[in-house]
Amino acid sequence: MAKVSDRVVRLAVFTLLIIGLITFFSSSSPSAPSGTYTKPSSSSGSSSKDKAADFISKGDSVKASGSDSDSSNSLFSSFSSSSKSTDKLPFDVPDYIDPNYARENATFISLARNEDLWELVPAIRSVEDRFNSKYKYDWVFLNEEPFSVEFKTVMTSLVSGEAKFGLIPKEHWSFPDWIDTDKAAQTREDMKNIIYGSSISYRHMCRFESGFFFHHELMQNYKYYWRVEPSTKLYCDVNFDVFKFMRENNKDYGFTISIHEFEATIKTLWSETKKFVAANPQYVAEDNFMNFISDNNGETYNLCHFWTNFEVANMDFWRGEAYQAYFQHLEKAGGFFYERWGDAPVHSIAASLFLPQDRIHFFEEIGYFHGPYHHCPINDEIRNKNKCMCKPGDDFTWQDYSCTRKYYDVKGLAKPLGWEKHTG
């Protein structure tokens, strides 16, 4: 008897449980899959994180991170159904600066492949943490192939301004029709023992960064940019608006590391430059920076260049008459493919010849790393004030292979105290 009544009680409890579950599931909305962020109703003043969510909700098959189940019976269904359109995402951060802050006409830019994603993430995070979370400038991403949904989702969630993703037009990432592709192939064979010497894509990249990124439609409405590459780091807080600094101080080109180029990659770049200058002397600025790039008043190139993996610059210069004519001359000469001209010497030679030298600026206080070199401010006050996390003993700036000592000498600037201890 006891056994039978036991069974009846258990059956009754089980039946009640089933009825309860059926009632619960039939009342939950089937149109709100868990973890999928509901697009906020469009209202003015939507934050950039709203834009991130907006993007996520637009992707056909993209879900907010952490949702790998789309059924409404997941543990999180009650959370998602209470995430109504006006809710802030849980990771929204307060604005550090006045929401009406007048930003400059400027953007970050990163050229990257989909497979660069996880090397780019910490680089961007460090720029956001050290600078952009305060100022919220936009970020443009460019690629010669469509960006993956994963790439777009992660980057959108990471940047505090608006994230924009662009496809590079074919003509900006291919051989121009005057290039002899057999000769280019022979070059790659001949240069296979030089870093990136056998690479086609690296050459397209250098040509694109030399002559086309500032023409991309997503860049058209911007004047200044800050270039960020995968696997780089900012070592110090940047407690000023770098773009405002550029405009207010009439700077067109800013760098953190300068270095000597591998001569084998640019055998005829200087002779082509000399030909161009001889035919177009009007473009050479009066108070130029020729003595930074040449030790004999232009006879030969000393290989010094600004390392363009970090670059803050005014695109009016690249879009202007002098640089456009110079780039066209280099294009026709073919050295992007018949040699392995880098965008760094091309930009640096142009800036040094066609800009007055006071428009070129060294950001001493922006600690920065791109393998294998560190720019770590050797001035203790700068490092402490800006919470730098680098070892001054690692600094490359004053070493012989750097060109920044020359930058100071040619400009007649006083070097920071103790620089002699960092040479070698």
Ligand SMILES: Nc1nc2c(ncn2[C@@H]2O[C@H](COP(=O)(O)OP(=O)(O)O)[C@@H](O)[C@H]2O)c(=O)[nH]1
């Ligand atoms: N979309 C795209 N980006 C590239 C390609 N090759 C290099 N890049 C990007 O171009 C920049 C320079 O490339 P990187 O490999 O860092 O060259 P390195 O710094 O000279 O060693 C980085 O932002 C890369 O992500 C490519 O084939 N496609």
Ligand SMILES: [Mg+2]
């Ligand atoms: Mg790099």
